[in-house]
Structures are given as C-alpha cells and as structure tokens.
Amino acid sequence: MDSAVGTNEKVGFNSWCPLLIFDSMQKLKELAQKIRKIGKDDPRRVLHSLKVGLALTLVSIFYYVNPLFYGLGASTMWAVFTVVVVMEYTVGGTLSKGLNRAFATLLAGALGFGAHHLAALAGDKGEPILLGMFVFMLAAMATFSRFMPEIKARYDYGVTIFILTFSLVAVSSYRVEELIKLAYQRLSTVAIGVTTCLCTSMFVFPVWAGEDLHMLVAANLDKLACCLEGMGVEYFGEKMESGSLEGKSFLQSYKTVLNSKATEDSLANFARWEPGHGRFGFRHPWNQYLKIGAITRHCACSIEALNAYISTLQQSHKTTKDLEFKQKVQVACANMSKETGKALAELASSIREMKWSSIAGKHLAIATETACRVMALVPTENSTLLEMLISATTASLLTEVVRCTNPVIAAVEELSRLAEFKRPEHGRKAGTVKPIADIESLPHAVIVIEK
Amino acid sequence: MDSAVGTNEKVGFNSWCPLLIFDSMQKLKELAQKIRKIGKDDPRRVLHSLKVGLALTLVSIFYYVNPLFYGLGASTMWAVFTVVVVMEYTVGGTLSKGLNRAFATLLAGALGFGAHHLAALAGDKGEPILLGMFVFMLAAMATFSRFMPEIKARYDYGVTIFILTFSLVAVSSYRVEELIKLAYQRLSTVAIGVTTCLCTSMFVFPVWAGEDLHMLVAANLDKLACCLEGMGVEYFGEKMESGSLEGKSFLQSYKTVLNSKATEDSLANFARWEPGHGRFGFRHPWNQYLKIGAITRHCACSIEALNAYISTLQQSHKTTKDLEFKQKVQVACANMSKETGKALAELASSIREMKWSSIAGKHLAIATETACRVMALVPTENSTLLEMLISATTASLLTEVVRCTNPVIAAVEELSRLAEFKRPEHGRKAGTVKPIADIESLPHAVIVIEK
Numbered sequence: 037m038d039s040a041v042g043t044n045e046k047v048g049f050n051s052w053c054p055l056l057i058f059d060s061m062q063k064l065k066e067l068a069q070k071i072r073k074i075g076k077d078d079p080r081r082v083l084h085s086l087k088v089g090l091a092l093t094l095v096s097i098f099y100y101v102n103p104l105f106y107g108l109g110a111s112t113m114w115a116v117f118t119v120v121v122v123m124e125y126t127v128g129g130t131l132s133k134g135l136n137r138a139f140a141t142l143l144a145g146a147l148g149f150g151a152h153h154l155a156a157l158a159g160d161k162g163e164p165i166l167l168g169m170f171v172f173m174l175a176a177m178a179t180f181s182r183f184m185p186e187i188k189a190r191y192d193y194g195v196t197i198f199i200l201t202f203s204l205v206a207v208s209s210y211r212v213e214e215l216i217k218l219a220y221q222r223l224s225t226v227a228i229g230v231t232t233c234l235c236t237s238m239f240v241f242p243v244w245a246g247e248d249l250h251m252l253v254a255a256n257l258d259k260l261a262c263c264l265e266g267m268g269v270e271y272f273g274e275k276m277e278s279g280s281l282e283g284k285s286f287l288q289s290y291k292t293v294l295n296s297k298a299t300e301d302s303l304a305n306f307a308r309w310e311p312g313h314g315r316f317g318f319r320h321p322w323n324q325y326l327k328i329g330a331i332t333r334h335c336a337c338s339i340e341a342l343n344a345y346i347s348t349l350q351q352s353h354k355t356t357k358d359l360e361f362k363q364k365v366q367v368a369c370a371n372m373s374k375e376t377g378k379a380l381a382e383l384a385s386s387i388r389e390m391k392w393s394s395i396a397g398k399h400l401a402i403a404t405e406t407a408c409r410v411m412a413l414v415p416t417e418n419s420t421l422l423e424m425l426i427s428a429t430t431a432s433l434l435t436e437v438v439r440c441t442n443p444v445i446a447a448v449e450e451l452s453r454l455a456e457f458k459r460p461e462h463g464r465k466a467g468t469v470k471p472i473a474d475i476e477s478l479p480h481a482v483i484v485i486e487k
Numbered sequence: 488m489d490s491a492v493g494t495n496e497k498v499g500f501n502s503w504c505p506l507l508i509f510d511s512m513q514k515l516k517e518l519a520q521k522i523r524k525i526g527k528d529d530p531r532r533v534l535h536s537l538k539v540g541l542a543l544t545l546v547s548i549f550y551y552v553n554p555l556f557y558g559l560g561a562s563t564m565w566a567v568f569t570v571v572v573v574m575e576y577t578v579g580g581t582l583s584k585g586l587n588r589a590f591a592t593l594l595a596g597a598l599g600f601g602a603h604h605l606a607a608l609a610g611d612k613g614e615p616i617l618l619g620m621f622v623f624m625l626a627a628m629a630t631f632s633r634f635m636p637e638i639k640a641r642y643d644y645g646v647t648i649f650i651l652t653f654s655l656v657a658v659s660s661y662r663v664e665e666l667i668k669l670a671y672q673r674l675s676t677v678a679i680g681v682t683t684c685l686c687t688s689m690f691v692f693p694v695w696a697g698e699d700l701h702m703l704v705a706a707n708l709d710k711l712a713c714c715l716e717g718m719g720v721e722y723f724g725e726k727m728e729s730g731s732l733e734g735k736s737f738l739q740s741y742k743t744v745l746n747s748k749a750t751e752d753s754l755a756n757f758a759r760w761e762p763g764h765g766r767f768g769f770r771h772p773w774n775q776y777l778k779i780g781a782i783t784r785h786c787a788c789s790i791e792a793l794n795a796y797i798s799t800l801q802q803s804h805k806t807t808k809d810l811e812f813k814q815k816v817q818v819a820c821a822n823m824s825k826e827t828g829k830a831l832a833e834l835a836s837s838i839r840e841m842k843w844s845s846i847a848g849k850h851l852a853i854a855t856e857t858a859c860r861v862m863a864l865v866p867t868e869n870s871t872l873l874e875m876l877i878s879a880t881t882a883s884l885l886t887e888v889v890r891c892t893n894p895v896i897a898a899v900e901e902l903s904r905l906a907e908f909k910r911p912e913h914g915r916k917a918g919t920v921k922p923i924a925d926i927e928s929l930p931h932a933v934i935v936i937e938k
Binding site for chain 1: 521522525526532533535536537539540541543544547548550551564567568571572615618619622623624626627628630631634635647650651654655658659708715745746748749767768771772775776778779782783784785786788789790791792793795796797800810812813816817819820823824827830831834837838841842843847848851854855858861862871872874875876877878879880881882883884885886887888889890891892893894895896898899900901902903905906908909910
C-alpha cells in the first residue's frame with residue numbers, strides 16, 4: 037500500500053484533477069439515473085415524499101400563526117416531531133404508528149401523573165429516589181414485553197412511546213410546576229400531529245398496505261406461472277435438452293418469491309390497521325393472504341428443485357437418444373408445465389380482479405391427470421421398473437442435496453480464509469512459523485512441528 | 488348473535504362471576520408461563536431489560552442533580568428521549584442508531600442554522616414563507632432518499648432525525664432568540680444520551696449482533712445436518728418406507744432455515760457497525776455469512792423437495808417388493824444422507840470454533856462418490872434405462888410442482904369465500920338475486936339470469 041501512495045504522489049495535480057472531475061460527473065450521472073428509476077418504478081414514492089413535505093409544512097403553520105402559538109407554547113415542537121416520526125409510506129403504517137403514539141402517550145401520561153403523586157408522599161429527599169425506581173421498573177418491564185412476538189409485531193412503537201412519555205412525565209414532574217398544563221399541551225400537540233398525518237396519508241393519494249399485499253400475492257403467483265409456462269415452451273417444448281436455459285429471465289423471476297415473507301408479513305400487519313377502502317372491507321381476511329404466500333413459497337421451492345435438477349442434467353448429460361418413452365414423457369411434461377402455469381396465472385388474475393373462477397381447477401386437473409399418466413407410461417407389465425424409477429428418483433433428489441452442499445463448503449472455506457480461522461491440520465498447535473522470504477510466488481510458510 | 492346475548496343475560500351474575508375469575512386466572516397463569524419461557528430461552532433478554540432501566544435511571548440523574556440541571560436547562564429531556572429511542576438489543580443496533588442520531592443532528596442543525604440566516608434576509612413577512620419552503624423541500628428530498636435500498640438499510644434512522652432536527656431548528660429559529668444556545672444544549676444532551684447508551688450497551692453484558700449472526704449461520708447448518716442425519720437413520724436406515732416420518736422433529740427444524748433471510752440481513756447490518764470484539768475483528772467478513780446463509784437456504788429448499796417427494800410417496804405407495812436394486816439404492820441413500828449430514832455438522836462446528844478442517848470435504852466426497860455409484864447401479868448394458876430414469880425423475884419433480892399447486896387453489900378459493908369475491912359462473916352478471924327464506928339449511932340464493 038505504501039508504494040501505491042508513493043506513486044500517486046508523483047502524479048501531478050493537473051493530470052488527475054480532470055480525471056477526478058470526470059469520475060465524479062460519471063457518478064453523479066449514475067446517481068441521477070438511479071433516482072429516476074426509483075421514481076419511475078413506483079411514482080407513488082415521489083407523491084409520498086411530497087406528502088411528507090406537505091404535512092410538515094401544514095404543521096409548522098401552527099408555529100408561525102401567532103394566536104395558535106401562544107395557546108400551545110413551545111410544545112408545538114411536539115407536533116412537528118410527531119409528523120416526522122409517524123408519517124409512513126402506507127396508510128396502515130401511519131395509522132399503526134399514530135394510534136400507538138396517541139394511546140401510549142395517554143396511558144403513560146396518566147401513569148406518570150400517578151407516579152408523581154405517589155412519590156410526592158415520600159418527601160423532598162425521597163421523591164427523586166422513588167421516581168428513579170419507578171422509571172427503572174417500568175422501563176425494564178416494558179422493554180421485556182417487546183420480546184413477546186405479538187407485542188413486537190403490533191405495538192413495538194407504542195411501547196417505545198410509553199417508556200418515553202412515562203420517563204418524561206415522571207422525571208419532569210420533579211421540576212415543572214404546572215404538570216397538568218404540560219400534559220394537556222403535550223397531548224393536544226400529539227393529537228394535532230397525528231391528525232395531520234392521518235389526513236395527508238388517507239386523503240391525498242393514499243397508499244394502502246392492504247392493496248399492496250393483495251397485488252404482491254397475485255404478482256408472486258404470476259411469477260411462478262410465467263416460469264412454468266416458459267419452461268413448458270422453451271425446455272419441454274420442441275427443444276428439450278438442446279437449448280441452454282441459462283440466462284432466461286423466466287428462470288430468475290420466481291427467485292424473489294422465495295424471499296417475500298418479510299414484506300408480506302409487514303404489509304399484512306399494516307393492512308390490519310386500515311379502515312375499509314375500495315374493494316377491501318375493514319375485516320378483510322388478510323391472514324389468508326399470508327397463508328397463500330406461504331404455499332406459494334413452498335411451490336417456488338419445488339420449482340427451484342426442478343430447475344436445479346434440469347440445469348445439472350444439462351451440464352452433465354449430453355445423450356440425445358430419442359426413445360419413444362422419453363418423447364412421451366417430454367410431451368407430458370410440456371403439458372403439465374403449461375397447464376400448471378395457466379392454473380397459477382388464472383389464480384393470480386382471480387385474486388387481482390376479486391372474481392372467483394373454476395378455470396384454474398380445470399387446468400390443474402388436466403396437469404394432475406397427465407402426471408398420473410406419466411407413471412403408467414413405464415412399459416412393463418409387472419411393477420418392477422416402476423419401483424426402480426421411484427427409488428432412483430429419491431436417489432436423484434438426494435443427489436441434488438449432496439450437490440448443493442458443495443457450495444456451502446466452498447463458502448465456509450472462503451469465510452475461514454477471510455476471517456483467518458485456525459487451521460489445525462497444518463499443525464500450528466505446538467509449532468513455530470518461519471516465513472520463507474525468498475520464494476515470492478508462494479505465500480506459504482514453513483512450519484516446524486514439535487511432537 | 489342477538490339470541491346469544493339474551494341467553495347470557497338470563498344467567499345470573501353469581502353463576503358466571505366465579506367462572507370469569509377462573510378464566511382470567513387461567514389466562515394470567517398462561518401469560519406468566521409464556522413470560523418465563525421468553526426469559527429462559529435467552530436470559531440476555533432479561534439483562535437487556537434491566538440495562539434499559541439502568542441507562543434511563545443514569546440519565547435522569549442529570550435531571551435530579553441540581554448544578555448539572557441549571558447548566559443544560561429543560562433540554563435534559565432530550566437525553567432521556569435519546570436513551571429511550573437509541574437503546575437497542577445489540578451493540579451494533581445501538582451504535583448504528585446512536586451514530587446516525589449524533590451525525591444527523593449535527594448536519595441538520597448546521598443546515599437549519601444556514602436556512603435561518605438565509606430566510607432572515609427576506610424580511611419579517613418573507614421569513615416564514617421561505618422557511619416553510621425550505622422545510623418542504625428538504626423533507627421531500629430526504630424522504631425520497633429513503634427509497635434507495637442502501638440508505639434504507641443503513642441510514643434510515645439518520646434520515647428521520649435529519650428531517651426532524653432540520654424542521655425543529657428551522658421552525659423554532661423564527662421565535663427562539665438564542666438559537667446558538669439551543670443548538671448547543673440540544674447537541675450536548677444528545678451526546679450525553681448516546682454516550683450513556685453506548686456505555687451501558689457495550690460494557691454491561693454486551694450482546695453482539697456479529698456473534699449472534701455467527702451463531703445463527705452455524706445453527707442453521709446444524710439444523711440441516713440434523714435433518715439429513717435423522718433421515719439417514721430413520722428413513723433410509725432399516726425401516727425404509729415402513730415407519731411414517733410424520734411428526735418427526737428433525738423434519739420440522741430445517742423449515743425455520745427457509746425464513747431466516749430477514750434476521751440474517753438485519754444482524755449483518757448491525758454487525759458492520761460494531762468494533763472488534765473477542766474473536767471478531769473490526770472488518771470481519773460479515774458479507775460472507777450472508778452468502779453462506781443464501782446457499783444454506785438453497786440447500787434447505789432441496790431438502791424440502793426431497794421431503795415432499797418422500798411424504799407423498801409414503802401416502803400413495805405401499806408396495807414393498809424387495810428388489811435387489813432397490814435395496815442397493817436404499818443403502819446408498821442412507822450413506823449419502825448421513826455423510827452429507829456429517830459434512831454440514833462439521834462445517835457448523837468449524838464456524839462455531841473458527842477452526843477450519845477438511846473433514847467436511849472428505850465426508851462430502853464420500854457422499855458424492857456414492858451418488859455417482861447409484862446411477863451406475865442401473866442394471867443394463869445400454870443406457871436406455873438410465874435415460875428413462877432421468878426422464879422419469881424430471882417428470883416426478885414436475886409432478887411435485889403440480890401437487891403443491893393444489894393447496895394454492897384451495898387457499899385462493901378460501902380467500903374468495905372469506906373476502907366474498909364475485910362468482911361469475913353463477914351468472915350474477917345481469918341477474919337478480921332472490922334469497923329463499925324458507926329453506927333454512929341451504930345458504931344459497933335463486934338467481935334469475937336475464938340473457
């Protein structure tokens with residue numbers, strides 16, 4: 037590294053300065069393209085940004101307009117504060133945070149008030165000690181409650197605000213005289229902030245978490261459908277085992293489905309807070325979407341297994357005997373793949389349009405029937421060959437497991453290099469390490485092991 | 488529902504009161520058990536709760552002790568505030584939030600100050616308008632930046648605090664005279680809060696996100712190993728296809744691996760903020776853990792496919808011909824399963840102890856060799872049967888995809904019922920709906936279709 041620094045120093049300012057400017061211009065251009073892409077992918081993001089600006093400006097009017105300011109005092113800050121923290125991308129997110137904040141403030145305020153009066157009984161010296169104990173106990177208990185999955189999922193923010201407000205009220209009660217006035221101001225400014233957020237969020241180009249969840253679940257089904265239909269045409273269709281499947285976009289799209297759980301969970305959580313809107317009632321069955329999502333991921337998993345098998349097959353096997361059996365299986369596979377794809381696409385559009393149709397079932401019935409027929413294709417009277425096929429399939433699947441363990445070893449090996457794990461088999465236990473300085477090409481060391 | 492309420496009203500207070508008490512006692516007992524379990528599963532949770540209480544109590548001392556209070560004024564509140572919001576479970580989380588908060592406050596404070604001076608040039612009437620425009624623009628721009636994945640992952644909290652502080656400084660600059668004093672107080676109280684959090688978090692029973700990630704990745708490998716070894720013994724071992732695999736715990740444990748991405752991502756994100764500690768240096772290759780995690784999930788996916796195939800096999804096929812071929816395959820499968828399991832277990836312990844060993848590679852080599860031998864078992868001179876096996880395996884895998892699409896249809900159908908989707912095939916398009924009140928058992932309606 038030192039020599040590199042030396043080289044750089046020799047290059048004059050004039051020669052690298054234009055390069056530097058060009059480089060940063062390039063980076064700025066890339067950034068601009070990236071920003072444009074983010075906005076283009078979902079224009080609601082631009083609208084949301086403007087909405088946050090709008091809500092903040094609305095709330096700061098309270099500060100600028102004189103009569104209102106004198107009524108609420110410096111507490112108006114809390115309204116600004118509330119808007120910044122509560123305003124979320126989706127209506128459900130804003131509602132969840134806003135209601136959590138409002139109720140937690142109310143509850144903790146009342147409790148803090150009670151704690152103040154209780155502590156006052158202990159006299160001037162005892163009061164801070166007692167208040168400190170209350171704060172310690174409540175903070176510890178509330179923090180522990182956040183480890184409960186139900187509370188973590190829905191009321192995490194509320195618990196934070198609860199601890200915050202209780203501490204603030206309990207601590208400041210020791211100094212502030214007009215506690216009631218403070219509490220009133222705090223509550224009304226929080227209410228102003230929450231109301232501003234809710235109005236902006238719900239009435240100005242609202243983004244509903246429920247609708248996003250609805251669309252996401254349908255889009256995931258569509259991705260699987262697209263993958264299966266693509267395989268039905270491209271792989272099982274005319275050119276089975278001839279064309280390489282690598283780099284096909286339909287083989288990549290389903291992979292995002294495998295990691296969609298976190299997004300679905302958070303959207304469903306927010307959707308539960310949302311009032312009825314458009315096609316979605318207040319008690320819309322959001323849980324059912326999570327169930328569909330879980331099964332969709334299971335489906336994506338078996339598609340992944342199928343793809344892994346096919347791609348290793350393409351790499352290792354180049355035999356192209358045109359057995360009659362093989363051709364029949366291929367035709368059946370093309371059929372199964374396409375029909376299952378159609379069934380999934382139908383389900384996706386059924387969700388999207390909220391219109392149930394039994395066509396999906398019909399497509400899948402054809403696929404299932406074809407699947408049953410494939411096993412019957414085995415050309416023997418006795419079931420020996422069928423049994424062999426079943427055993428061999430199990431072995432093939434297990435072979436896939438073995439195969440995909442290989443990259444795990446490679447990855448852990450890389451980690452062991454990067455993180456400098458100990459390597460006991462080289463005998464470092466009781467040895468002395470003597471690096472060989474002369475042989476430049478080999479980064480090895482000679483190790484003398486004392487047994 | 489109405490009739491049910493009526494029935495309840497008839498039951499006297501005396502008879503259901505003990506029941507109610509018993510019921511709530513039962514619920515309280517369950518809650519207590521749940522709380523105890525959460526604490527027992529990971530005692531660090533209890534410690535964390537006490538640490539939050541401790542940090543808050545420490546900070547409130549600033550408020551109670553007089554000389555300090557008069558130096559910083561009512562701004563001490565901000566220290567309490569900072570502690571509540573910044574204190575996270577892991578050191579990395581606390582550091583990430585603390586540093587984000589400190590730097591965002593500094594940057595936004597300076598910018599807000601600049602905005603105040605710029606706006607002051609516009610005169611008394613123009614100032615609030617100009618300030619409002621600044622707040623609107625900065626809030627919108629900063630909110631938009633949160634949609635960039637890199638910023639969202641690492642600086643999300645910082646952006647919130649940036650908007651917050653800028654708005655507060657810009658807005659209050661219109662009224663507060665001593666802006667410099669306010670900024671100084673705000674910054675020093677935030678610094679006090681952040682320092683308190685960091686000290687408590689790092690020096691009192693620290694929970695390192697990096698260590699948690701390290702252990703999680705190893706534990707996930709262990710889960711897969713446990714599943715494969717269990718299958719090697721229980722399913723492929725002596726009693727292949729005889730004993731049911733349902734309800735075996737080793738078949739359930741790997742399923743959590745499939746959904747571990749979100750946890751791993753957040754832990755890796757926090758780990759990057761942590762200083763070197765114990766066996767982990769400052770620039771420990773945390774990204775490599777994410778890579779291992781991704782490959783592990785891929786592995787879990789193929790195990791899922793294998794399990795799904797085996798479990799449908801167990802339900803549908805009860806043939807137990809003891810072919811020689813089948814027995815040989817079974818022995819080979821038992822071997823592959825156990826050796827792969829051992830390899831994964833070895834990798835897990837290699838990570839845990841940070842000691843690289845090549846034993847994992849040896850186990851996997853045995854498994855791979857066995858896998859190669861299985862295909863050679865096919866008892867034909869020509870490769871016809873092998874080709875048939877390969878086609879049949881592809882068909883079997885595709886059959887699995889078809890099979891797992893079935894529950895998707897069922898789930899969407901349930902959704903369509905719960906969410907009351909339209910059912911066009913019943914001909915609601917241009918029909919009138921006439922409910923039949925007389926036939927109680929059928930919830931159907933007579934629909935007259937006008938063509």
